[in-house]
Amino acid sequence: MAEIKIVGTAHVSQQSVDEVRLAIEEFRPDVVAIELDPARFSALKKQGRDPTVNDVLAVSNFNSLLVQWLLAYLQRKIGFDVGVEPGAEMKAAIEEAEKRGIAIGLVDRDIRVTLLRFWNSLGFIEKIKMFWALVISIAEVDRGQEIDIESLKQQNVIDVVMEEFRKFSPNGARALIDERDAYIAHQLVLLKVQRPEGRILAVVGAGHRHGITGYIENPSTLPPFDSLTREPKSFPWAKVFGFAVTFLFAFLLAAIAFSGVGWNVLLYAFLFWVIIHGTLAAVFTLFAGGHPYSAITCFFVAWMTSLNPMLHAGWIAAYVEARVRKPPLSDFRKIYETESLGEMAKIPLFKVVLVAALANLGSLIGTVLYFIFIFPVLNIDPGYVISTGVHNMGTWLTGLL
Known part of the structure; x- marks a missing residue:
C-alpha cells in the first residue's frame, strides 16, 4: 500500500527549506505533492503569461483582488525580514524533485476558486474585520515587529492560531483552511490509488497538516469533491x-x-x-x-x-x-x-x-x-x-x- 508522509512548513522559513530537502533525500518519494495549483506553480517558476489589465478589469470583484495583493505583500514582507523568499520551501521541493527525476503533484485548489469562495463566504462585518486586521498586521510588520516564524510550525502554537482565526472569521477559516484540507486530502488519496506501492511526500503549510492527516486516516469523512470546487452560491x-x-x-x-x-x-x-x-x-x-x-x-x-x-x-x-x-x-x-x-x-x-x-x-x-x-x-x-x-x-x- 502507498505510504504518505506530510511535511508541515512555514512559507517564509529557511528551516522549512532545509527540512523539505532533507525529507526528499531520506524518504525517497515517488511523488512530491506540493501545496500549489497550476497557476501558482507557473508563477513560482516565472512561467506563463501575466494577466493583462483587461483580465483584471474582467474580475470585477476588486475588493477581493486588493485583499489578495495585500496578503501577498504581508507574506513577502515577513519573508524579507527573515531573509527568506515566500514560497522558498515549495521551490526547494520542486528543484529537488526535478533534479532527482521525481514526479510532482499539484494538489492545492485553484487559487481563484479559493479566493472566490473565501470572499463570498464572508459577511459584511467579517469583510470589514478582515480588511482592518490585514491593515493592522501590515502596519506592525512595516514597523519592524519581530515574528518567530519557527514557533508557528509547532502544533500547539498552530492550534492556538487556528482557533483564534476561527473565532475571528469562522466562514473565512472554513474556506481557507478546512475546505483546502479536504481538497488536498482528496488529491493525496487519488495519488495513493494511482500509485498503490509508491511513496508520496506532501509538502504543505503547517496549519494544514493536522486536518489533512485526519482525512487521510479516515477517508470516509471527506466531503464530496464537487462541493469543494463548484462556485459558491450565496444570498445576493x-x-x-x-x-x-x-x-x-x-x-x-x-x-x-x-x-x-x-x-x-x-x-x-x-x-x-x-x-x-x-x-x-x-x-x-x-x-x-x-x-x-x-x-x-x-x-x-x-x-x-x-x-x-x-x-x-x-x-x-x-x-x-x-x-x-x-x-x-x-x-x-x-x-x-x-x-x-x-x-x-x-x-x-x-x-x-x-x-x-x-x-x-x-x-x-x-x-x-x-x-x-x-x-x-x-x-x-x-x-x-x-x-x-x-x-x-x-x-x-x-x-x-
Whole structure:
C-alpha cells in the first residue's frame, strides 16, 4: 500500500527549506505533492503569461483582488525580514524533485476558486474585520515587529492560531483552511490509488497538516469533491441592498412630489443625491491616487450607478483609470515584488484596482449619508412628507382606477 508522509512548513522559513530537502533525500518519494495549483506553480517558476489589465478589469470583484495583493505583500514582507523568499520551501521541493527525476503533484485548489469562495463566504462585518486586521498586521510588520516564524510550525502554537482565526472569521477559516484540507486530502488519496506501492511526500503549510492527516486516516469523512470546487452560491445581499436603495429613493421622491411641499424641494432632493454621491466617489478616487479624469467621471456617473444594482461607479472609474494610466504587462509581476506599500501604490495597475474599490466605497457612504441627512438638509418634517405623500398617492391611484 502507498505510504504518505506530510511535511508541515512555514512559507517564509529557511528551516522549512532545509527540512523539505532533507525529507526528499531520506524518504525517497515517488511523488512530491506540493501545496500549489497550476497557476501558482507557473508563477513560482516565472512561467506563463501575466494577466493583462483587461483580465483584471474582467474580475470585477476588486475588493477581493486588493485583499489578495495585500496578503501577498504581508507574506513577502515577513519573508524579507527573515531573509527568506515566500514560497522558498515549495521551490526547494520542486528543484529537488526535478533534479532527482521525481514526479510532482499539484494538489492545492485553484487559487481563484479559493479566493472566490473565501470572499463570498464572508459577511459584511467579517469583510470589514478582515480588511482592518490585514491593515493592522501590515502596519506592525512595516514597523519592524519581530515574528518567530519557527514557533508557528509547532502544533500547539498552530492550534492556538487556528482557533483564534476561527473565532475571528469562522466562514473565512472554513474556506481557507478546512475546505483546502479536504481538497488536498482528496488529491493525496487519488495519488495513493494511482500509485498503490509508491511513496508520496506532501509538502504543505503547517496549519494544514493536522486536518489533512485526519482525512487521510479516515477517508470516509471527506466531503464530496464537487462541493469543494463548484462556485459558491450565496444570498445576493448586495443586489438586494441595491434594489432596496433604488426603491427607497424613488419612493422618497414620489412622497415629496405628492406631499405638496413644493417642486423646489423635489429638485433639491434630487440634486443632493447627485452631489453627495458624485463628491464622495470623486474624493475617494483622488484619495486612491486616481487620475483627475477618473474622479471627474466618478462625479458624473455615481448618482446613476448608485441606483443600478448591476453597475458600480468603481467599475467605470477603473476603466477610465486603466485607459489613462495604460498599465504595462509587467505591472502584475511588480505588485508581487514590491518592498513597501508606498512603492506598490505607485504602480498603475494597483491604482486601477484601488480606485475601483475606494470609488465604490465613497458611493456607498454617499447612499448612507443621503438617507440620514436628506430631511435635515431640506428642512422638512419626514413624518408629514411621508404620510401626506402616501395618502395623496393613494387618492391619486384610486382616481385612476
